[in-house]
Amino acid sequence: MSREAETAPTALELRAVGHEYRGRGGWVPALEGIDVRLPQGEHLVVVGPSGSGKSTLLRIVAGFHPPARGAVAVNGRPVTGPGPDRGVVFQQPTLFPWLSVRANVEFGLRMTGVGRKERRERAMRQLELVGLADTARMRTYELSGGMRQRVAIARALAPDPAIVLMDEPFGALDALTRERMQEELRALWRLSGKTLMFITHDVDEAVHLGTRIIVLSARPGRIVFDESSDLPRLERPRADQGFVSLRERVAAAVREAAGASR
């Protein structure tokens, strides 16, 4: 862990988080014994095979449902439901087609009672950050998939949350757009300094984006790998030795986790 990370205040704390769902054939174990302390400004990427509880973990942090066991806190405050301190971006951007791009970005601000003028200014600032200021008046169905996802990111950032939670946000994009979006996201995160929790099953994406990488095993999801990345934040060429070697360690952990669940 870097020196800044050691001294930075805690953005996210998960203590002994566990969860299971009631299925038709009995209880389905989803998560067990998840302990994480994430300092502000870090980019936590959670990787794991299908069914390892990645989305469950994100939904618990988002406050969409409480964990069966354990506790979650964001900036020291216990999570008891969704709140403006957490911005969420899903794989399918859930934008309102009848609203303009700018009104979509303003939506969360409207919910928290921010006045009209400030709403507009903050939305435009976020749209500029994601390079979409000139689409402000367009409808979201006029945009490409990558652009729509950028609007969703701008919307999540507009209320200035303590942490942004992203669940496979680039999973539905083609490979080229996906790589471009990863680059843009890193540039954006450098500018905003935001704390990020990012879910993916793509090891390459994890190494590209993470300052900390966690791998979950399946049923129930337990942390089987937890490493801080000392790769440079500015540039991360995929051919560099450090990149290749971290990718190999993460891939091995994911392979093992997937094998153990069969």
Ligand SMILES: Nc1ncnc2c1ncn2[C@@H]1O[C@H](COP(=O)(O)OP(=O)(O)OP(=O)(O)O)[C@@H](O)[C@H]1O
């Ligand atoms: N609402 C639900 N009701 C019952 N079981 C559920 C529910 N949501 C998830 N599960 C089960 O919990 C486990 C973890 O699911 P989760 O979606 O969190 O995993 P994941 O790692 O995100 O998977 P994927 O990569 O396939 O999206 C799985 O066994 C899944 O079937």
